[in-house]
Amino acid sequence: MPRPGACRRRPAIVSVPSAVAAALLLLLQARTPAQTPLNLYGRGASGANGVVAAAKPDASQAGIAILKMGGNAVDAAVATGFALGVLEPNASGIGGGGFMLIKLASMREAAVVDFRPTAPAAAAPDMFALDERGRPIGNASVEGGLASAVPGEVKGLLYALEHYGSGKLTRAQVIQPAVDWAERGIPVTANLAQIIKDNFAKLRKYEHGLAIYSVDGFPPEAGDTLVNTDLAATLRRIQAEGADAVYAGDIAARIVAEVRKRGGVLTLEDLATYQVKERKPVVGSYRGYTLIAAPPPSGGTHVLQLLNLAEQLGVAALPEQSAEAAHAWAEACKLVFADRTRYSADPDFVRVPVAGLVSKAYAKTLAALVRPDAVLPAPAPPGDPAKYESGSTTSYAVMDRDGNMVAVTKTINMFFGSGVVVPGTGIVMGDDMDDFEARPGSANSIQPGKRMLSSMSPTLVLDPQGRPFMALGSPGATRIIPTLAQVISNVVDRGMPIQAAINAPRLYQGRTGGVSIEGRYSINAYNGLVRLGHAVTVSPDYDPAYGGVHAVLLDREGKVLHGGADPRRDGQAAGY
Amino acid sequence: MTRTTPIAAAASAIAAAAALPAAFMLAAASAAAAQTFALAAPIAEKPAFVTTVGQSADIEMVKVLLERAAVPHTANAQAKAADLAASGAKTLIVVLGGSTKGLGAAGISVDAELDRARALLAEAKRLKLTVIGVHVGGEARRGQLSDRFIQAAVPACQYVVAVAEGDKDGFISRLCGTAIPIDKVERTSRAVEPLKRAFR
Known part of the structure; x- marks a missing residue:
């Protein structure tokens, strides 16, 4: 096994002068807005004392500032989380929720803080009127009041601070960087400018968002600054009053009024009774490394399941970016996503066979279904893949010199969530209700108080001696699961440095449909997959749909932490 | 919401970067406002x-x-x-x-x-x-x-x-x-x- 941290990358694309290659190259040149301009430099960072890797450089710096003040990794993660709600308002914030995975050096077992949004008490399995294709009419699960669940972010972050923070820093101190950025104004990057342009219709429709995220009524341009004094005022209230500032009183009343005005069913009671849940992590291993992940309704179970299959199929021994390796990943993904659809849901409502799903024995039976010379049929009829295409969400990781590890993934679901922005508060309400199955009868169908299934999978990795090694996570909807598995494989199997592991081209295979590969994937793998019978789609070179992995890795020999951040979005790590 | 207006923002940004005199920047802003257009006369009918x-x-x-x-x-x-x-x-x-x-x-x-x-x-x-x-x-x-x-x-x-x-x-x-x-x-x-x- 190569030593993780050693670099032995090979050219990703071998030129083959053929019609297929020419067509592929044409596709490779197609750029997506979010990668313009693409900057591969300066994404990673190292430090002996602590590293934070997040989707915005200023959010990473917010975490570092807290570490320098004497805070621990959880303090830094909470500060980074609040800062991301300001700096990356399209992806997460007070109107959403997520999962935080914590392993302090003093803890024998990691803890999972589940602050996923919850269906309101008045929600019902048939609350969305469906069209003939089974989709909510008028995009009602994605846009407007009905799309919003009971948010968990503020209660979740403050729960983590209270229970796992160092106790050396106050709530006001860890929230202060977020307040500062909201008042000072956030820099509009090319990525954010394009996201706002793409969501301009939604922001116009629910006008309070347009008032914040526009300049003269138009989407801002890169280089502009967006000030959000309303959000700053809300954050100041949280500094002073804690979670009650949002879950009770006048701000809660404003949230409820705006959501209901836009057709929702949220009540003050829903907000007042929202509960953070602390869950036991799901634990597995990959080639001697211990994997600790968030359990259902999060997606960590399936990251472990996918890596179990990769282990059984011998991916590590297959040449990097070969057709054989790509085929193994694609087939394993099909099997994993079939199980996810069948079994995964909120474990408080549905029994999820987690132990079986992550067992090595079960992986062996699934691996036996994979043939090197044939393609498995898609296990289910075509569904509605567009439903799972939200590329929003954010993920970040923190490790400090004391061996504390934190990985967080949080979201308002689609970019700018439901579009509903609570006037006077700067709060963008999420559209997490879309993550439920809109039809009754499924494990993941809507029920009052239930948490919707998620692919969010913050993950911690311990080295073969059981010591802290890596913390990571990613946004990207269902792509999160194969993306994280591939990055872990890149580090463990290929010995890539963390930034190279993140930059490396990715593959995605869902429950149905064909294989998607990023543009830089090897042409030999492309040709080999096609020969085997896979339907292959080539995406742009650095496609934000494949996630935005942020990770911190401890190089024990060098006694230094390395942070890696994803160039597919605005990621940049910071360390000291 | 934003604090910037286009011309003033451009002027202040350039001034901040180059530390140029304010009078020069006002002239630059005026020049931006006095943009000329390619069409000598309207060419299109409504709607x-x-x-x-x-x-x-x-x-x-x-x-x-x-x-x-x-x-x-x-x-x-x-x-x-x-x-x-x-x-x-x-x-x-x-x-x-x-x-x-x-x-x-x-x-x-x-x-x-x-x-x-x-x-x-x-x-x-x-x-x-x-x-x-x-x-x-x-x-x-x-x-x-x-x-x-x-x-x-x-x-x-x-x-x-x-x-x-x-x-x-x-x-x-x-x-x-x-x-x-x-x-x-x-x-x-x-x-x-x-x-x-x-x-x-």
Whole structure:
């Protein structure tokens, strides 16, 4: 096994002068807005004392500032989380929720803080009127009041601070960087400018968002600054009053009024009774490394399941970016996503066979279904893949010199969530209700108080001696699961440095449909997959749909932490 | 919400960077305000019909531009040639630039979108409508996909308005050549004025 941290990358694309290659190259040149301009430099960072890797450089710096003040990794993660709600308002914030995975050096077992949004008490399995294709009419699960669940972010972050923070820093101190950025104004990057342009219709429709995220009524341009004094005022209230500032009183009343005005069913009671849940992590291993992940309704179970299959199929021994390796990943993904659809849901409502799903024995039976010379049929009829295409969400990781590890993934679901922005508060309400199955009868169908299934999978990795090694996570909807598995494989199997592991081209295979590969994937793998019978789609070179992995890795020999951040979005790590 | 106004922001940003005297910066701001336009006189009649060539979400920005320019219009991102005659519009505005996501959402292939655009532009010519191209997506709305749509539509335009960032390489200007007047603006909101001037 190569030593993780050693670099032995090979050219990703071998030129083959053929019609297929020419067509592929044409596709490779197609750029997506979010990668313009693409900057591969300066994404990673190292430090002996602590590293934070997040989707915005200023959010990473917010975490570092807290570490320098004497805070621990959880303090830094909470500060980074609040800062991301300001700096990356399209992806997460007070109107959403997520999962935080914590392993302090003093803890024998990691803890999972589940602050996923919850269906309101008045929600019902048939609350969305469906069209003939089974989709909510008028995009009602994605846009407007009905799309919003009971948010968990503020209660979740403050729960983590209270229970796992160092106790050396106050709530006001860890929230202060977020307040500062909201008042000072956030820099509009090319990525954010394009996201706002793409969501301009939604922001116009629910006008309070347009008032914040526009300049003269138009989407801002890169280089502009967006000030959000309303959000700053809300954050100041949280500094002073804690979670009650949002879950009770006048701000809660404003949230409820705006959501209901836009057709929702949220009540003050829903907000007042929202509960953070602390869950036991799901634990597995990959080639001697211990994997600790968030359990259902999060997606960590399936990251472990996918890596179990990769282990059984011998991916590590297959040449990097070969057709054989790509085929193994694609087939394993099909099997994993079939199980996810069948079994995964909120474990408080549905029994999820987690132990079986992550067992090595079960992986062996699934691996036996994979043939090197044939393609498995898609296990289910075509569904509605567009439903799972939200590329929003954010993920970040923190490790400090004391061996504390934190990985967080949080979201308002689609970019700018439901579009509903609570006037006077700067709060963008999420559209997490879309993550439920809109039809009754499924494990993941809507029920009052239930948490919707998620692919969010913050993950911690311990080295073969059981010591802290890596913390990571990613946004990207269902792509999160194969993306994280591939990055872990890149580090463990290929010995890539963390930034190279993140930059490396990715593959995605869902429950149905064909294989998607990023543009830089090897042409030999492309040709080999096609020969085997896979339907292959080539995406742009650095496609934000494949996630935005942020990770911190401890190089024990060098006694230094390395942070890696994803160039597919605005990621940049910071360390000291 | 923002604290900046376009000209003042540009002036203050440049001044801050270069530490130049305020008087010089005011002159720079005045010069920006005194932009000249390519059209000597209006060329288009109201009302307008707006569609995309490439299914980008930029059509939403163009709708706001036309509202600000007091140009009555109807918009249909997937309009067919027959829709044009039925609309009673006197001007066709095509929003230039491709979007993979937009094409996917509309269920239209690149070739089908090009066919739709060509048919629409041919119908506009037959109806003797003025055609104005608008490119407000900047650099993100360029590249192999977008350029195919821009290349197909610009030669059929009588006037083009573009955000300068999207024409840094002169691609749109070269397509316009000397026959098609083009106005380039620094940011989307500045496209109101040239569009207003284009209509009688």
